[in-house]
Amino acid sequence: MRRFSAEYLEHTRQGMWADDRAALADLALSSRRRVLDVGCGTGELTRVLDAEAAPDATVIGVDADPDLLAVACDETGLPYVAGDATRLPLPDDAVDLVVCQALLINLPDPTAAVREFARVSSDLVAAIEPNNADVTVRSTVPAEERLEREAREAYLTGVGTDVALGDRVREAFADAGVTDVRTRRYVHEKRTAAPYAKPALESAARKASGAGLADHREELVAATSVDAYDDLRRRWREMGREVVDAIGDGEYERVERVPFDVTVGRVA
Numbered sequence: 244m245r246r247f248s249a250e251y252l253e254h255t256r257q258g259m260w261a262d263d264r265a266a267l268a269d270l271a272l273s274s275r276r277r278v279l280d281v282g283c284g285t286g287e288l289t290r291v292l293d294a295e296a297a298p299d300a301t302v303i304g305v306d307a308d309p310d311l312l313a314v315a316c317d318e319t320g321l322p323y324v325a326g327d328a329t330r331l332p333l334p335d336d337a338v339d340l341v342v343c344q345a346l347l348i349n350l351p352d353p354t355a356a357v358r359e360f361a362r363v364s365s366d367l368v369a370a371i372e373p374n375n376a377d378v379t380v381r382s383t384v385p386a387e388e389r390l391e392r393e394a395r396e397a398y399l400t401g402v403g404t405d406v407a408l409g410d411r412v413r414e415a416f417a418d419a420g421v422t423d424v425r426t427r428r429y430v431h432e433k434r435t436a437a438p439y440a441k442p443a444l445e446s447a448a449r450k451a452s453g454a455g456l457a458d459h460r461e462e463l464v465a466a467t468s469v470d471a472y473d474d475l476r477r478r479w480r481e482m483g484r485e486v487v488d489a490i491g492d493g494e495y496e497r498v499e500r501v502p503f504d505v506t507v508g509r510v511a
Contacts, residue, residue: 259431260291266429267295269507270340270369277338278302279363281328281356282346286315288371292342293321303338305331328356336365344371345503347415348406357419361510368421369507371429374409375399382497384489386482387450394475398459401466410504421508428504435497439490447490450483 260267272278272295280289283304293302304323306312312323326332328346341360347353347370360368376399380391399407416424435443449455453476456463464472489495 258433259287260429263429264291264295266427266503266505267291269425269427269505270295270342270367272296272340275340276300278340278342279331279333279338280304281331281341281343281360282306282349283315283323284308284311286319286321286323288342288344289315289321289323290319293319329359331359331363333363335362337363339366340364340369341367342369342371345373346370347372347412348375348408349404351404353405353408353412354415354418357415357421361419361421364510367507367509368416369505370412370416371503371505372408372412373431373501373503374407375501376407377409377502379500380497382486383495384482384485384497386478386485387497390475390479390482394456394459394463394479397463397466397475399466401462401464403462409502410506412504412506416506416508420511422511424506424508426504426506428502431501431503433497433499433501435495437490437493437495439495444490447483447486447495451480451487452483453480455479 272292275296276299278292278296278300280292280302283289283306286304289302289304296302302321304315304321305326306315306323307325307327309325312325315323324332328343328350341364343360347356350356357368357370375395378395380388382388410426413424413426446455456476456479460472463475486495
C-alpha cells in the first residue's frame with residue numbers, strides 16, 4: 244500500500260464535503276449506529292461521518308500509519324485503531340457501515356479490501372474513490388495547465404495501482420459479493436483566487452521549489468526517465484515562479500476539479 248504524509252492529505256482533501264454532502268445520501272448516515280472509516284488518515288472523512296451519523300452513533304477510524312493516526316487523535320478526539328485494510332482488527336458484523344475514501348486506488352488488490360469490509364459490516368459498504376484521469380485544471384498561468392496535464396499523464400502510467408478507479412469500484416463490489424450497488428458522483432472543486440489564503444501561498448511556494456512534483460518523483464521516473472523528470476521539474480519550477488509573481492500582482496486564479504464516485508452496496 245502506498246503511504247502519504249499528513250501534509251499531503253491535508254492539501255488534497257482540504258474543503259472536501261464542506262458545502263455539499265448530497266453524494267453521501269446512500270450511506271443513510273442518520274440511521275447508522277456503528278461506522279468504520281478505513282484508511283482514515285488524519286481523520287478528515289471521519290469528522291464528516293461523525294457529524295452526519297445519529298447522535299448516539301459510534302464512529303471509529305482505522306489506518307495502518309501510526310503517524311497519521313496520531314494527528315487524527317489530536318485533531319478530532321474520536322476513537323481510532325491501527326489496522327490494515329485487508330486484515331481489519333474487528334470481528335464479523337462489528338459495524339453497520341464501512342466507508343473508505345481514496346483508499347482502494349492505492350491498494351494492489353481493491354477487491355480483497357472490499358471483501359474484508361463486507362466481513363466486518365452487517366449492512367452497508369461504501370467507497371469514495373477518485374478518477375484521477377478525469378481531473379481538470381484551469382489557470383491564469385497557461386503553463387500550469389499544460390504541465391499539470393503532462394505530469395498527471397506520466398503519473399497515471401508510472402503509479403503501481405489503479406488511481407483512476409472511480410466508478411469501476413462497482414466491479415470490486417461485485418467480485419466481493421456486495422449487492423444492490425449504487426453510485427453517485429461528487430466533484431471536489433479547489434478554487435484559488437485573491438485574496439489568497441495561507442494554503443494558496445504555500446502551494447505556490449512548493450511549485451516554485453519543485454517540492455510538489457518531487458512528492459511523485461518515483462512514479463514520474465518510472466513512466467519516463469530521470470532526465471525527463473529533471474526536465475519536467477525544471478519547467479515546473481519556472482511555472483511556479485510565474486504563479487508566485489501572479490499572486491504578487493493579485494492576478495492569479497486556479498480551479499481544480501477532482502471527480503469522486505461514491506459507491507454504496509449491501510452485504511449479502
